[in-house]
Amino acid sequence: MQLDTIDYAILNALQKDGRLANASLAEKVGLSASACSRRLDTLEKSGVIRGYYARVSNKQLGHNLTAIVNLSLSGQFTKTLNEFEAAVKRCPNIVVCYLMSGEYDYTLHVVAKDLADYERIHRDWLTALPHVVKINSSFALREVIDRPNVGIDADLARSV
Amino acid sequence: MQLDTIDYAILNALQKDGRLANASLAEKVGLSASACSRRLDTLEKSGVIRGYYARVSNKQLGHNLTAIVNLSLSGQFTKTLNEFEAAVKRCPNIVVCYLMSGEYDYTLHVVAKDLADYERIHRDWLTALPHVVKINSSFALREVIDRPNVGIDADLARSV
DNA sequence: AAAAATTGCGCAATGTCCTTGCAAATTTGG
DNA sequence: CCAAATTTGCAAGGACATTGCGCAATTTTT
Numbered sequence: 001m002q003l004d005t006i007d008y009a010i011l012n013a014l015q016k017d018g019r020l021a022n023a024s025l026a027e028k029v030g031l032s033a034s035a036c037s038r039r040l041d042t043l044e045k046s047g048v049i050r051g052y053y054a055r056v057s058n059k060q061l062g063h064n065l066t067a068i069v070n071l072s073l074s075g076q077f078t079k080t081l082n083e084f085e086a087a088v089k090r091c092p093n094i095v096v097c098y099l100m101s102g103e104y105d106y107t108l109h110v111v112a113k114d115l116a117d118y119e120r121i122h123r124d125w126l127t128a129l130p131h132v133v134k135i136n137s138s139f140a141l142r143e144v145i146d147r148p149n150v151g152i153d154a155d156l157a158r159s160v
Numbered sequence: 161m162q163l164d165t166i167d168y169a170i171l172n173a174l175q176k177d178g179r180l181a182n183a184s185l186a187e188k189v190g191l192s193a194s195a196c197s198r199r200l201d202t203l204e205k206s207g208v209i210r211g212y213y214a215r216v217s218n219k220q221l222g223h224n225l226t227a228i229v230n231l232s233l234s235g236q237f238t239k240t241l242n243e244f245e246a247a248v249k250r251c252p253n254i255v256v257c258y259l260m261s262g263e264y265d266y267t268l269h270v271v272a273k274d275l276a277d278y279e280r281i282h283r284d285w286l287t288a289l290p291h292v293v294k295i296n297s298s299f300a301l302r303e304v305i306d307r308p309n310v311g312i313d314a315d316l317a318r319s320v
Numbered sequence: 321a322a323a324a325a326t327t328g329c330g331c332a333a334t335g336t337c338c339t340t341g342c343a344a345a346t347t348t349g350g
Numbered sequence: 351c352c353a354a355a356t357t358t359g360c361a362a363g364g365a366c367a368t369t370g371c372g373c374a375a376t377t378t379t380t
Contacts, residue, residue, distance in 0.1 A: 103298070
C-alpha cells in the first residue's frame, strides 16, 4: 500500500495514543473528521495497522522479572521447528520468540512474577519444549527501552 | 491497587483490542456501561493501564529486519551506563534495550529496513555508542511470537 | 447488634463523537 | 488537456461515553 505524509502522521499519532479520538486525530493531521475516518479505515483494512492494544504495567501486575533465553534444537527440519514453535506459542509467559541466525536457533523473552515463578515456568514449560539440546538464560536487570514500534518520525525524515 | 476478576477481564479484553468501545467492553465483562467506564478510568489513573497503542506492521512499512545485539561496556560505573543508555535512547531504530546479567551487559533489538539499512544504522549509531568494548549481532530470521503483554488469562487461572 | 459510612452498582439524560450520503475539488492517466 | 477516478468537506442521523443521582450491599463504628 502507498502511504503519503498524512498517513504517516496518522500512524505516528496512533502509535503514541491508540485511543486518540478520530476528531482529535483529524485535527492533528489537518483533515476533516470524515476524511480521517476513511483513511484510518483503509489503513486498518490494508493491514498497515495490525490492531490496537492496551499496554498493561507488568510491575502493577506483579510481573517483575524478564528473562532472555537462547536455545538450540537438535535439528533444523521443518517438523522439528514446527513442533517447537507450537509448544512455545502455548506458553503465556513467553512474549517474544525469534528464529535466529548465529550461535543459537531461538531467542525467547520470558516474563515472570519473580524468581520462584520463573522456576515454575522453567520447570513446567521450558524444560518441556521439544527438541531443545542447548539452553542459556540471562535475566534482565532493568528495562532501558521498550518501544512499541520503530519510530516513524525518523522514518519519515529519511524516506520523504 | 487491588484488582478483582472483572478488572482482569477488562485488562484481558483491552490487551487484545485496545479500541474496544466501552459499550462492548461492558457487555463482555458483564457490567453496565457506566460502571465499566468508571472502572476503566480507575485502571488508567492508577497506572495499571500504561497506555494504548496502535500496532503497525513493520513489514508493510518496509522494516523487514530485526537484529539482536549483545554488547558489553568497559565498566559498570553509573556514569558509563548513563552515557551509554542516553545514546541508545536517541536511536529510533532501537526498540528494545535491557540491562542484563550474564555474559553481556546489554541486549538491544534493532529494527531496519534491510541489510543496507542495518549497515547504515550500525555505522551511524551502533559504532557511535560510547564505552562499548564487545559487540555481537545476530539476525532474526522469523518472528514466531510478538505479544504486547504477558497473557492475563493464565495469570487469572493461577491467582484467583 | 444496630446505625452510620463507604463502596459499587444501574438508570437516565446530555453532550460528544463516529459514520454515511452527496456534491465539489483535486489528482491521475491517456 | 480533458476525462475518469479518487479524495475531500459538509451535514445529518445514529451511536456512544460520561456524569449525576438514587439504591443496595458490605464494612466499620459505636
